[in-house]
Amino acid sequence: MSFLDKIKNIINKKSEVDPNEDLFWKLITDIAKNNQTYYSVDFKKLSTYQEILKFNDKQKVEIILFLIEKKHQHEKFLKAELRLTHIINDIITSLVKEKISYDEMDIYNIITAFITHKNKDGELPAFIFWPVNQFVTKVASQYKGKELNYILKTVLEDLKNDSNLINAQYYDKAKFKIIEKIDSLLFESENGSDSVKPVLFFESDVLSDYANLQIENLPKEEKILWYKILTEARKATGAKPSDKFLKETKNILEQLSIEKFKQLLNEWMTVTIQSKDEIPEQEYFVGTFALSLQNTDMLKGLVWMCSHFNDSQTIYKISKLAERCYQKIPNKGPAAAGLGNACLFTLYKTEGLEGISQLSRLKLRIKQNNTQTLIEKYLYQAAEEQGISIYEIEDLAADDFDLSDGKRTWLFDDYKAEISLLNIGKVETKWIKPDENLQKTVPTFVKEKFGAEFTALKNIVKQVEQNSSSQRDRIDRMFRSGRKMPWQHFDTYYLSHGLISFIAKKIIWIITENDTSVSAIWIDNSWRNSANEVLNPSKNSFVSLWHPSLETIKDVSDWRNFLIENKIQQPIKQAFREVYLLTEAEINTKNYSNRMAAHILKQHQFNILAKTRGWKYSLMGSYDDGRENESAEIILKEHNLRAEFWVSEVNADNQFNDAGIWNYVATDQVRFENLANNEPVDLINVPAQVFSEIMRDVDLFVGVASVGNDPTWQDTGGVPAYRDYWQSYSFGDLSEVAKMRKDILTNLVPRLKINKIAEVKDKFLVVQGKLRTYKIHIGSTNILMEPNDQYLCIVPDRSAKNHTDNLFLPFEGDSGLSIILSKAFLLADDDKITDSTITSQINQK
Template identity: 25%
Template sequence: MTDFGPHDLLLDLTNANLVRGLVWSTLSINEDWVIPTLQHIAIKCLAGSLGRTLRRTPVTGEKVPNACFQVLSLIGTKEAGASLLTISYTTANKTILKRIRSGLESMSAAQGMAIDDLIEKSVPDLGLDEKGIARVITDTGVAELSLDDKHTVKMKWQPGAGIGEQPPELKVLVEDFSKAAASERNRLESLLVSLRKWSIYDFHQRCVMGPLTSWFSIRLLWEVNALNGDSFIGLPSRDGAGIFVTPNGIREVQDGFVRIWHPVESDISEVRELRQMMTSLNVRQPIRQVWREVFLPDKVEIDTELYSNRFAGHIINFRQFYALARMRKWSGGFLSGSWDGGQVSTTIKVFPEFGVQAEWSLAMLDVDDKNLIQDLCTTSRVVFMPIDDHSRSPLPISGIPKVVFSETFRDLSLFVTICNVATDPIWLERFANVSQLSQYWETISHGRLDEVVTQRSELISFLITRGEFDDRIKLSGRHVMASGSFGTYFIDLLTANVRMDPPGKWISLNTTGLKKKQDLWEGNWLATPIDDDEILNQILFRSHLLANDHQITDRSILRQIRDN
């Protein structure tokens, strides 16, 4: 706040050194606002360094956030550790992540514990009960805050005597709840590509009984390895340490180790058995686990040995990809024609516990058509390299850990299907004279990415069998067929494109302004979260929408249907 009112540009390049000094000065201040303020500054500065223009924080570089990391590690409290962890989920920058890791290691060494133990003990409890609800009593009423699986917090307000207005600090509290829940969900999902394991007792105390962690962990499947050699996969129970629910009933283990389960480690019959169990128990998983896509090396990749072309030769929207890649912890890969060599690049994802990094090559699409203003790029091969290996010798694909290979290719599948130019056939028709695009459209519509289509088909088939859809929605080859009142619609399982029959023309569906997709499925999808696959979301939503086309009120959609 200034004499002239609120000012959003108090933090800029001219006073970054002053801000660093102020950050360091907070070491002598013992106030509740210090840690959240340092977290807020670090996140804002990191966002401003991603190549995007943020008016509120035009500071680029890493000096200010680095000062925040160092001060938080020196504060050394549970809350400071949680803050560092939250910051780490907002960036894919390898250097920044190393410095945050270094800060956590300093804290763990000072407290005489392993870094994983420090991280788990830094998870806030938020005052939650076992149902994921916290009661906050204020002078004007009582607020009930409850978690959900969409990174949001629901609040139920019960006003007290008098006016009973909600105090302004409740809004801040809700934001803190949302950030803490999102960070913990991300942390648990990151364990899918981890070697972390717990003793039976530690797992029960930290993962099953921890108020925030248990909200997620008791709905996830865990691999249990008993010291007597017995092993199984099950859901943990709060009834006691070592008690798990399995497809074959209740199992109890006294001594052993627990680690999160990844479906790539099981055969398909066991995975289907676990899916059936989760469905019968009405368990909605907070992350996509039992229905997670699995990718294994094929014969061609094993024969070529050092690289894979499975996701090569695709044309994708670079800006959309770049944003999505940052969300999935891929770094590098920036393309630009502004300098020599900027037309090609490599995007990298690091798996530090396995000593491996995946590298995917990209190149700008060379198109002469000046009307083609979209930034398009083409994809090339992926290789796996040892971390920090200056010899640049690719690792044999046959030797890559299964979970690393599967998660790498799962990301590439998401990038290619979500950012693909083929997801909008109406747009492609405008550039039919561009040979690269017309040839690619012809290729993608005739069998490319069959693995992705098969996995989506299996999930939708399961949901249809379960009765999630009425009889107007069916599978038909590479399409979901929705029979509406005005015609039959075929939704492509790869791109979510919609073709109406008759007369066989494509329909452009912009569903952004329509009713929120999740509202249509309230109470459903108990075992099948799909929040990270936007194309699958679109397929399911469009199937339901077009099967009930007589209820559509959007004029642009109705006009296309009636014209057809």
């Protein structure tokens, strides 16, 4: 028996009584002949449907009402026959979209049928079961600006109340669209089409509670313009604004004034940025963004409107809002990715390069793969529009914040405020009295008299701190590209740049003219080589980053000595940068390296590290997603290469979290592929500097994310099958990073107050305490106690004093070094330790 015959038998149709029944089955038969799946039917191609379209409007309304009744009668079909109800609903939807002129009773009858004939319990609103939104759209178009009679008003109110039956985020957008259309129709009927309907933010959340009160307290003319603005903001659907949206909103903003728009919107963005997401207190949950879905979309529309103008404070706020939107809600993902994407679009679209500068900063801050891809797309588009490379667009977009050599001064009457960039991410603010003496606190009159200027100063300080870090990281990534810059470009955007010069003047550069190259650093207002000789580079030169992998051992040693002698602390690890040269084993394996294989990493930590360094990686789960293994990868466009670091899940002892994500991954090969043909590339053909940089990244991933670095991993259970790995890594051979750390410690320890009881031996910093002797592994930072190499577990205190703060180091940032020194100073006075979790281990012999 065919599907059609089954349906006819189940329904027990009455074709001899109702002509619509015959028409219905004729249409179903037509569908059966033309579409065997009964899904995605193109009704326009059916002769029976074309016959229906020739009916008059009253007949079409009768057919719609008949079909509503038909579907409702047969809700109890067997599951196998539910396709018929799907088809009926599709027919109704298609007819509702046709050009039909409805009178008041038609509308009343159809809406009443929608409301009456829904699910059997009547607990869900009609729009879930019927094409209510499409029907209301047609009614709104037909009756726009017309006076509605009592019957029509009543049934529309009934439909509005019915739509409000449900309170679930999944249906909110559809519900509010219907309610908005009904409200607009009723408002215009009462007040005329020229009246402006009051429109505010939806519901009650942190934004609506704050913003709606502000709008309602505005003067009448401003309030009406804001109603118009918010009406347009409610239309903010899709990934990008339409040209029509941008054109219409620009006209309204000009009537209000851009300044008034910016003032309120900046406040609303601040409220959103500072809001907290809702995280239910239960084991399995999906958190929600602090704003409702509707208000999130409205704010998206307002952000789009900012592409009409270029304002530093607004651009900065949009950038911060983007960061807020991409913050992860556990078990859900980014808090509000759609709103975040709107921020990225607006940053790209604003005139000038300030928005591009913020995109460049966000590229280093936001870790989601798809967001990284979107940012890169906008950056490449901006570069293409300017006819330059992506590196140049980022150079041009780097804001100097009106700094000069990392400093800037503000005047407040006879007082001065001076900000100075002390270190990457750290700005000092000094207040100077008229007599040139320092004042420790902000003068009271500054806050009272110069509130806006003082706020601007604080914003600049935050931006300088953030941008100094992002520009440092951007320059560090240039090591992979081997980029060369013309002297004039370098001088303008690096050496003479108010912010970047703070970084550039502490970096060693290769200056090349014709076939001659010299390495030099800017010191005492002149270029000097490692022998401290003054150089006079030609303006016809090209400039690139110096890298130790391309230099002799003597050259590297000379530069290291120069930095130490002149107490130059580099913002990036350069002269003391780890070097990874091709080994004999890697030459033999030809197109892959096993140097970093067979390590166990904490997957989430590895994921964060990889994305911080610009790699793309997707977390591996215990569910079947079609992947047998995974790799972190990075595209090296300048070299037409893709680097891959292969990993696989550690499938042991159910080691996955509540979301089904594996806790640990095992490392495997490092490979390079040709971007053009995806073929493996022999390692010997990979440029030495590129190979060194990629292996350095991978060593960083292993060195930081390895379970061997966790002093508690073995004691808290870990993965029993891999305890031997933990032991071998914790106290095994030193990596390149650890070898560099050992060199630093060798020179540093003699200058410490613990120099008489501490020394570097082999793989350890050995400390002679009062009670025992301790061996701190220079790689993992884990500790063994003599005489029996008993393990001592000490969890690092992140808030403890950093013992490298007052010591000169030739480069910034080595958390492992800080941990080693903190443990060394603690154990040097082991008789004064009061923490029982430590003393109990020390006293156990």
